[in-house]
Each structure stands twice: as structure tokens, then as C-alpha cells.
Amino acid sequence: MAEVDKTEEPKKKKGLLMPLLIGVLLAALGGGGGFWAVTQGPLSSASNEDGEYAVADDGYGDEGHGPATVDVAFVELETLVVSLGAEESGRNLIFTAALEVDPNHLEEITQLSPRVMDVLNSYLRVISVSELSEPASLARLRAQMLRRIQVVTGSGRVRDLLVTQFLVN
Numbered sequence: 188m189a190e191v192d193k194t195e196e197p198k199k200k201k202g203l204l205m206p207l208l209i210g211v212l213l214a215a216l217g218g219g220g221g222f223w224a225v226t227q228g229p230l231s232s233a234s235n236e237d238g239e240y241a242v243a244d245d246g247y248g249d250e251g252h253g254p255a256t257v258d259v260a261f262v263e264l265e266t267l268v269v270s271l272g273a274e275e276s277g278r279n280l281i282f283t284a285a286l287e288v289d290p291n292h293l294e295e296i297t298q299l300s301p302r303v304m305d306v307l308n309s310y311l312r313v314i315s316v317s318e319l320s321e322p323a324s325l326a327r328l329r330a331q332m333l334r335r336i337q338v339v340t341g342s343g344r345v346r347d348l349l350v351t352q353f354l355v356n
Contacts, residue, residue, distance in 0.1 A: 259346070260293040262286040265304060266352065269311045271319070278316055282307070283352035286336065292344040299340050306335045319355050 224230045263285045271278040286303070288296045296303075310332060318324055333348040 258290050260288050260290040261349070262288055262293065262296050262300060264300065264307070267304070267308055267311065269308065269314075271314070271316050271355070276316075279356055280311060280314070280319070281352060281354040281356065282311060282350070284332075285349045285351060286345050287347040287349060288345050289343065292340075296340055296344055302339050303336050306339050307332055310335055316355070325350065325353060 264283065267280075267282040269280045269282065271280055284307075286296060311328075314328065329348055329350055333345070336345050336348060
């Protein structure tokens with residue numbers, strides 16, 4: 188048998204650099220064009236029909252030296268201590284919050300605070316310890332509690348739920 192010369196060189200991958208460079212260039216152009224369209228071009232919300240730029244209200248008043256005054260009142264809620272899980276586990280949730288309310292409804296919300304406490308207590312009692320260990324649990328719980336409070340107090344009266352203490356021991 189005759190030996191066959193197998194000294195073939197491996198095939199070189201030709202032309203991989205050019206498509207890569209073209210892809211990077213097109214991506215950069217697309218990104219730049221999108222940025223221009225949103226900030227300066229046809230999709231821009233900063234200019235009006237006359238081409239003048241509108242000034243957005245950033246909450247810092249005319250001078251930019253501090254927050255503008257906002258009509259808001261707060262109703263402090265009592266601290267709740269809720270036992271979590273089985274009674275023998277001894278784990279408790281200590282929860283304190285305040286309600287941000289419209290000043291026109293301050294007295295009504297203060298009178299409804301026992302109902303608010305009942306709704307919060309009922310909701311927090313069914314929460315498991317495993318749910319509290321998730322990183323995003325406080326935001327989810329806060330949104331759920333705010334929705335329940337707004338159902339009890341009526342629409343447009345409670346703006347926000349401010350959690351001041353949330354401790355699992």
C-alpha cells in the first residue's frame with residue numbers, strides 16, 4: 188500500500204473580520220440615529236411646534252433651589268407585630284407605615300385608620316417567611332397593601348403608603 192501525503196493545511200476562515208466590522212458599524216449608526224430621533228428629531232418631546240424647547244417641571248420650583256411645595260398630609264399608622272408561620276417558630280414581622288393623603292381628606296382617613304389597620308393585619312398574617320426572603324418582596328407587598336388601603340378608603344384619597352419599619356425577627 189502506498190502512503191498518501193496528508194500534509195494539507197487547515198482551511199483558513201476567510202472574510203470573518205469584514206462582516207464583524209460591518210455589523211459593529213451598522214449597530215453604532217443605528218444607535219446614534221435612534222438617539223438623535225428621540226432627543227432632537229421627529230420623536231423628540233422637548234420641542235413644540237414653533238421649535239422652542241419646553242421646560243419640564245422637575246419638582247424644584249422656578250429657582251431650582253429645592254422641592255416645590257406640595258399639598259400633602261401624613262397619617263401615621265400604629266406599629267403592627269404579626270406572627271409569621273407556626274406559632275412555635277417565634278418569627279415576627281414588625282411593620283410601621285404612614286399614609287400619604289390629600290389634605291382635604293385627612294380627617295376622613297384618620298377616622299378610617301382602624302379599617303386600614305385591619306386590612307393590613309389581615310394581609311400580613313397570610314404572608315409566609317419564604318415570601319419575605321425574596322429581594323423584591325417589599326415592593327410587591329407595598330403595592331398590594333396600598334391597593335387594599337385604597338379600596339377601603341375610597342379612590343383618590345390615599346396617594347401612597349410609606350413603609351417606615353419592616354423588620355423580620
